[in-house]
Amino acid sequence: MGKRVLVIEDEPNIIEAISFILSRDGWTVHTHADGASANAKIRTTPPDLVILDVMLPGKSGFDILRDLRADDETASIPVLMLTARGQTRDREMAQRLGVTQFMTKPFSNAEVLESVRTLVAG
Amino acid sequence: MVQRQLTGSRIRERRNDLGMRQSDLAVMVGISASYLNLIEHNRRRIGGKLLNDLARAMKVDPSLLTEGAETALLDQMRAAAAQDRAAGAEVSRTEDFAGRFPGWAGLVARQSRRITDLETRVKALTDRLAHDPQLASSLHNVISAATSIRSASSILVGDDDIDADWQRRFHRNIYEDSQKLADASRALVSYLDTPSEEGSVSLSPQEEVEAYLEAQGFHLPYLEGDSAPQRAAALRSKAASAMLTSFRDRYREDALKMPLAAYSAAAIEMDHDPAQLAARFDVPLGAAMRRLATLPTEMGHPAFGLAICDGAGAITLQRQITGFGLPRSAAACPLWPLFRALTQPMHPIRRDVQLPVDGGGRFRCWAIAAPSGPASFEVPPMMEAVMLVRAVPNSGGPADAVGTSCRICPRSGCRMRREPSILNETA
Numbered sequence: 001m002g003k004r005v006l007v008i009e010d011e012p013n014i015i016e017a018i019s020f021i022l023s024r025d026g027w028t029v030h031t032h033a034d035g036a037s038a039n040a041k042i043r044t045t046p047p048d049l050v051i052l053d054v055m056l057p058g059k060s061g062f063d064i065l066r067d068l069r070a071d072d073e074t075a076s077i078p079v080l081m082l083t084a085r086g087q088t089r090d091r092e093m094a095q096r097l098g099v100t101q102f103m104t105k106p107f108s109n110a111e112v113l114e115s116v117r118t119l120v121a122g
Numbered sequence: 123m124v125q126r127q128l129t130g131s132r133i134r135e136r137r138n139d140l141g142m143r144q145s146d147l148a149v150m151v152g153i154s155a156s157y158l159n160l161i162e163h164n165r166r167r168i169g170g171k172l173l174n175d176l177a178r179a180m181k182v183d184p185s186l187l188t189e190g191a192e193t194a195l196l197d198q199m200r201a202a203a204a205q206d207r208a209a210g211a212e213v214s215r216t217e218d219f220a221g222r223f224p225g226w227a228g229l230v231a232r233q234s235r236r237i238t239d240l241e242t243r244v245k246a247l248t249d250r251l252a253h254d255p256q257l258a259s260s261l262h263n264v265i266s267a268a269t270s271i272r273s274a275s276s277i278l279v280g281d282d283d284i285d286a287d288w289q290r291r292f293h294r295n296i297y298e299d300s301q302k303l304a305d306a307s308r309a310l311v312s313y314l315d316t317p318s319e320e321g322s323v324s325l326s327p328q329e330e331v332e333a334y335l336e337a338q339g340f341h342l343p344y345l346e347g348d349s350a351p352q353r354a355a356a357l358r359s360k361a362a363s364a365m366l367t368s369f370r371d372r373y374r375e376d377a378l379k380m381p382l383a384a385y386s387a388a389a390i391e392m393d394h395d396p397a398q399l400a401a402r403f404d405v406p407l408g409a410a411m412r413r414l415a416t417l418p419t420e421m422g423h424p425a426f427g428l429a430i431c432d433g434a435g436a437i438t439l440q441r442q443i444t445g446f447g448l449p450r451s452a453a454a455c456p457l458w459p460l461f462r463a464l465t466q467p468m469h470p471i472r473r474d475v476q477l478p479v480d481g482g483g484r485f486r487c488w489a490i491a492a493p494s495g496p497a498s499f500e501v502p503p504m505m506e507a508v509m510l511v512r513a514v515p516n517s518g519g520p521a522d523a524v525g526t527s528c529r530i531c532p533r534s535g536c537r538m539r540r541e542p543s544i545l546n547e548t549a
Binding site: 011013014016017018020021024055084105106107108109 | 261262265266268269270272273274276277280281288291292295298299
């Protein structure tokens with residue numbers, strides 16, 4: 001069984017595309033579309049990497065990241081944040097909150113795949 | 123001093139227009155040419171009989187030689203100079219310039235105002251791009267659809283051995299997302315094309331409301347009387363329309379409590395004293411002040427200025443009258459009774475104030491701050507201050523020295539000064 005990636009994203013077709021390319025690369029992909037219960041999901045089955053959207057129903061990706069870093073059980077999990085909000089202040093906020101990597105949409109599949117490999121290996 | 127400068131310059135200009143020699147004019151009024159020269163170069167004060175003689179000799183009304191340019195115009199020109207100090211405008215000669223070249227001065231003032239309006243507009247648009255939830259949502263939808271299409275199409279193009287089932291799914295996804303992209307794009311274009319919100323380049327919503335009210339003389343006949351009020355046309359922007367609706371609701375409430383005919387008669391009887399009027403009509407003092415500011419001058423009422431600010435001192439509504447206007451974009455002089463009232467809630471303040479201008483600039487102000495909205499145990503009260511303003515003659519009595527804003531206020535030694543003045547380096 002490959003290492004596990006949790007994709008927290010509410011756009012089903014984006015979830016499907018990311019799941020496809022990661023699965024083909026040997027990763028075990030779990031998905032979650034609800035922001036409010038995302039931290040509980042991470043805590044229950046901690047993945048090797050979280051791919052996190054910012055604009056999510058129930059709770060923003062920034063809040064999820066903050067809670068994730070504040071929880072000893074999940075604090076060290078690498079987080080790749082994917083967002084349509086590429087403004088400097090969003091990037092700075094993500095960095096302040098402890099994001100591992102920040103990537104703006106629309107991303108290329110190759111970029112995502114490369115980042116996942118690097119972040120989990122690192 | 124400024125007024126003296128203007129008068130001398132105008133005498134010189136008028137004489138030149140008539141083609142008169144300085145010595146001839148001096149003889150006509152019985153003074154030496156050298157003395158007239160000093161007057162024309164603003165080095166001697168002039169008034170009374172000599173001014174009348176000069177005016178008569180040049181066949182002009184004396185007031186045309188002494189009448190100062192509008193205070194608002196001068197303030198705007200000084201503000202223009204403040205916006206670009208490096209340009210080195212001769213600020214000390216502002217009134218001289220405005221008096222001699224009123225057309226050019228008006229142009230400078232208008233263009234300065236327009237620059238300020240455009241800068242405000244740019245800031246509003248920047249804020250809108252950064253914070254507007256509707257725009258953010260539209261852009262998010264566009265980018266999400268584009269992301270999905272890019273990712274799915276990349277899989278289809280780059281993966282030759284993808285099985286037929288996945289191919290169908292990604293083709294379907296691309297189709298669905300292209301529809302979403304089309305819808306989101308249309309919504310975005312429609313939103314950006316809508317001539318609302320900040321559709322007017324020149325006016326902020328507050329300015330739009332005040333411009334509308336000013337055009338009506340701040341008096342709205344369709345909200346007077348007992349019958350249901352007619353609906354007025356909406357303003358250009360949604361924000362301004364919403365603000366105007368709030369104003370109209372309050373106006374209507376005031377009009378019902380203080381009916382026009384009765385209030386107008388009482389106002390004249392009580393010499394427009396807001397405290398007496400508030401007692402007569404059993405309304406809060408602030409309401410009596412607001413109502414006074416909406417009485418039409420055609421019914422024999424003086425022109426009243428009005429300013430309302432919130433607890434943070436932000437001007438939320440203003441009716442300007444000649445010589446009185448608090449700045450919109452710069453911080454106003456904190457010495458106005460309006461702001462003092464905020465420090466003493468429920469305590470009525472009546473003060474005469476003097477602006478730093480010659481030949482005018484004296485106003486009587488009534489102000490009070492009071493909680494706005496319903497009382498609640500859950501949240502602190504929202505304070506609102508109201509100030510009514512009326513021009514009064516300068517009788518030489520005591521008055522508080524106030525300004526417009528620090529940058530264009532020449533007063534020295536003001537303990538409330540926030541920044542140096544461009545009019546007085548020692549201020």
